[in-house]
Amino acid sequence: xxxxxxxAALDLTxxxxxxLRGIGLSPGRSQQAIAEDFGMPPSRLVAFIDxxxxxxxxxxxxxxxxxxxxxxxxxxxxxxxxxxIAGIGRxxxxxxxxxxxxxxxxxxxxxxxxxxxxxxxxAHPGYRTMKPQDPRDLDxxxxxxxx
Amino acid sequence: xxxxxxxAALDLTxxxxxxLRGIGLSPGRSQQAIAEDFGMPPSRLVAFIDxxxxxxxxxxxxxxxxxxxxxxxxxxxxxxxxxxIAGIGRxxxxxxxxxxxxxxxxxxxxxxxxxxxxxxxxAHPGYRTMKPQDPRDLDxxxxxxxx
DNA sequence: TATGAATGTTTCAGGCCCAGAATGATTCTT
DNA sequence: AAGAATCATTCTGGGCCTGAAACATTCATA
Numbered sequence: 001x002x003x004x005x006x007x008a009a010l011d012l013t014x015x016x017x018x019x020l021r022g023i024g025l026s027p028g029r030s031q032q033a034i035a036e037d038f039g040m041p042p043s044r045l046v047a048f049i050d051x052x053x054x055x056x057x058x059x060x061x062x063x064x065x066x067x068x069x070x071x072x073x074x075x076x077x078x079x080x081x082x083x084x085i086a087g088i089g090r091x092x093x094x095x096x097x098x099x100x101x102x103x104x105x106x107x108x109x110x111x112x113x114x115x116x117x118x119x120x121x122x123a124h125p126g127y128r129t130m131k132p133q134d135p136r137d138l139d140x141x142x143x144x145x146x147x
Numbered sequence: 148x149x150x151x152x153x154x155a156a157l158d159l160t161x162x163x164x165x166x167l168r169g170i171g172l173s174p175g176r177s178q179q180a181i182a183e184d185f186g187m188p189p190s191r192l193v194a195f196i197d198x199x200x201x202x203x204x205x206x207x208x209x210x211x212x213x214x215x216x217x218x219x220x221x222x223x224x225x226x227x228x229x230x231x232i233a234g235i236g237r238x239x240x241x242x243x244x245x246x247x248x249x250x251x252x253x254x255x256x257x258x259x260x261x262x263x264x265x266x267x268x269x270a271h272p273g274y275r276t277m278k279p280q281d282p283r284d285l286d287x288x289x290x291x292x293x294x
Numbered sequence: 295t296a297t298g299a300a301t302g303t304t305t306c307a308g309g310c311c312c313a314g315a316a317t318g319a320t321t322c323t324t
Numbered sequence: 325a326a327g328a329a330t331c332a333t334t335c336t337g338g339g340c341c342t343g344a345a346a347c348a349t350t351c352a353t354a
């Protein structure tokens with residue numbers, strides 16, 4: 001089963017997962033900062049964070065230094081969800097690459113890496129979690145790739 | 148420049164182009180048949196065909212045997228547009244694959260072919276022109292949110 | 295042939311997603 | 325202390341989408 005469908009079974013959309021991951025990778029940032037990272041207007045982020053907070057995955061905390069701002073953190077449940085999603089990503093990737101031998105998988109991976117770096121693409125837009133050129137992004141793609 | 152951007156410069160979206168191509172490949176079919184091929188409700192097709200007809204690329208002709216039906220054909224302008232789009236596609240592909248050597252391009256192509264055939268995928272959903280056997284390809288969950 | 299069911303297309307109503315403007319609370323500047 | 329700036333949120337309006345009518349035409353059948 002594809003990554004997308006399995007996310008749907010968890011009542012998550014790709015943008016939700018991207019945000020979840022982004023918050024997990026750099027917790028405590030303001031909504032504005034996260035919105036900027038993801039290239040979406042802050043007003044649009046609100047509804048996503050509402051969803052994630054309602055689902056108990058993310059927590060808004062008032063910044064004690066600037067009480068206008070809300071800093072974002074994963075809850076324990078959110079951390080567990082991320083681990084689960086990473087597993088799902090690995091499974092989906094394995095299913096996708098099943099027809100290829102190990103050597104072929106490596107080949108494919110390297111060819112796509114090359115194209116991505118040459119074209120300065122970091123990840124599928126729907127799953128973008130980081131500002132372009134953040135190196136951490138290139139490592140953990142298993143958890144973060146479209147089916 | 149990417150394929151999508153160039154299409155936008157022609158006031159076309161990927162679905163429009165997919166339909167244009169589908170009509171060109173099998174002209175004279177009814178809207179219902181085309182809608183079925185593309186996995187969209189007939190009511191949704193109407194607006195797309197309206198656009199293409201208004202742009203002078205496609206023609207509705209009443210079926211003489213069943214005057215309820217509209218059969219779809221490319222106009223001359225539509226044929227020329229398809230040729231132009233094919234050229235754009237080749238250019239975009241060349242730009243994308245520029246970082247790779249000829250041998251590497253062949254490798255990549257073969258690897259992706261293999262994956263597509265193994266998974267019974269025919270084309271990118273946005274550009275789908277033919278009916279997929281398995282609806283799992285679609286992955287268009289629509290609206291779902293964490294609850 | 296007449297009449298009601300079925301069919302191809304179109305229009306309509308409602309929902310979701312989205313961007314940008316307006317609002318409210320808080321902080322910064324001077 | 326007053327006004328400008330800033331962060332989050334709410335509001336407004338538009339685009340896209342689906343499924344339910346509506347309309348014209350054809351089919352089935354008595």
